[in-house]
Amino acid sequence: MKNMLTKYLIDFSNLKLTRPISDKIRILEIIGVVITGIGKFVFMDYFNWRLPFVVFAILTWSFYVFYRYKKDNNVLRDWGFRWDNFKSVLWLMLPFAIISMVSFFVIGYIQGSINMSWHIIPLLITYPIWGSIQQFLTIGLLAGNLKDLKRVRCNKGLIIFVTAIFFSIVHYPSIWLMIGTFILALFYGYIYLRAKNIYVLGLLHGWLGALFYYTVVNQDPFMDVFMKFI
Template sequence: MKNRLTKYLTEFSNTKLTRPVSDRIRLIEISAVTLTAIGKFLFVDYLNMRLPFVLITIFGWSSYVWYRYKKDSLVLKDWGFRLDNFKSVLKLVLPFAIISILSFFLIGYFQGTLNMTWHILPLLITYPIWGSVQQFLTIGLVAGNLNSLKSLKLKKGVIICSTAILFSVVHYPSSWLMLGTFILALFYGYVYLKIKNIYVLGVCHGWLGALFYYTVVNQDPFADVFMKYL
């Protein structure tokens, strides 16, 4: 009985709750995400304007989410901004998160890159917000829209791999970040297409990302982004 109920809830959480969305809108959203990724190379890597880029991206896409929500109040649940399946998704993600954290510290220990300073604390608070935005864009809009296209039927494996490659390339030129985000997106893509919840993926992304910087990548994002403004 319990297994049947769990299966029903899983199927219900993946049911299309919104009005039908045309392939044209879905392709426009994917294109907009791609342009946002290109903007990262311009504003972050070339112009060294990481904080303005992050703030503009959050504001711009939040405005779009609000616009879509005003037209269809159920779109948030369809994208995965929901709490009813929070525990179910957390149970799927938690083992991956624990193994990842242990791996981070192990790699950091052997390569001598452990740098646990107080700078990580504000990132653990703020980075989940940016992590949620990234998961919404890459997993929600790219993988989700590719999976829902009516004119082009792609296998889930192709969708997941394509999304993971896109997410990895955005983190060029850091080889560690490219590898880490590729693995993360592979797992997250699988979870999202199975049961949608942006909150779990975003928070875990933020915490894992913050730890990854201070254990494996040997970078201090807090100093790089905020210290020059203080």
Template sequence: MKSTLTKYLVEFSSLKLTRPISDKVRWLEIIGVVLTALGKFIVMDFLNWRLPFVIVAILSWSIYVCYRYKKDQLVLKDWGFRLDNFKAVFKMMMPFTALSVFSFFIIGYVQGTINLSWHILPLLITYPIWGTIQQFLTIGLIAGNLNTLRHVKLSKISVILITAVLFSLVHYPINWLMIGTFVLGLVYGYIYLKSKNLYVLGLLHGWLGALFYYTVVNQDPFADVFLKWFN
């Protein structure tokens, strides 16, 4: 009896930490993501300040995450920063991941754009961090918020499609990146709404993204982002 009472008290105390999020906050988060995307076009694409933009974006959104966490200690799990279902979601993503890798090499072979070098190794370590941030912004805040708006009811298909389109547009004007991120957005949006886990999506985003550059796009992000600052 005592253990049962203790269990209910723990659950009740956890519930008290959960604060309902208004549509206003959700829309402000969506606007924040859109402004970040616009900043990408100006700072990364026009000014070619890739590394500074990534650092500022990570720091800015990390501060916001800390702010929201102080107000609601369950918000991280609600967003998808969780480990309890990591293995299950990782296994769920394996067929798509394997098919993607196979497709990259086939396309790269046909195009003659396979250009693997040691530069991909540091990206396989660092890119998942940026990949997790991207998934948090595009999937967590866009798809997550659109799916839970109170006064605007959208079907899951609409939410996934809108998210995929926005994710693709952010990668304009590189056609292969736009196509790849659109497909990624469709699959990731579906997986996220089914079982939230940003760690898995971010990790695989980083690995697939790094490989995609060196097989399909024929670019060297490591040289573009890091080496230019040391030469």
């Protein structure tokens, strides 16, 4: 009897207390993600304001996260900003990450595009921050909100596919980036809908993305973004 009571107490203690989120808020968040994607084409591709746009997007969405957190301190966990399942999700995604890295070097070797330099080190440190924001927007807000809409019920497979298409399109015009991000988003969407953890998604996004640039794409983002300000 005592063990049964303890079990029920543990179960009740783990119940989510996040306030219900209306479809209106979810739709507005999806619109905000789409506007951010459009902003990428305008400010990063047309005006070539890569670093200012990234900084602005990080600050703006960080402010929104803080605002929502003040309204409901359980929303971070609901989005996937959590540490309790970090290790389990990391182990779940590790095989994909290893296969991806090996594939990058094989493709880079075949097409002669491997261009490794010390410039990748600052990106391995900073890119996971931007990667976390991208995953929060694309996977957390887009896929997550599509899944939890009350008035419109979407199939999980369709949600993952739509999210992957969106994530691929915002990386136009680089064909390699579009292919890579499409595959990445397919797997990330599947994982996120099973076990939410933005930290793992962002960390691996940053590391894989940095390596992808210097092996497959043959670009130097550090030179393109930072060196012109030095």
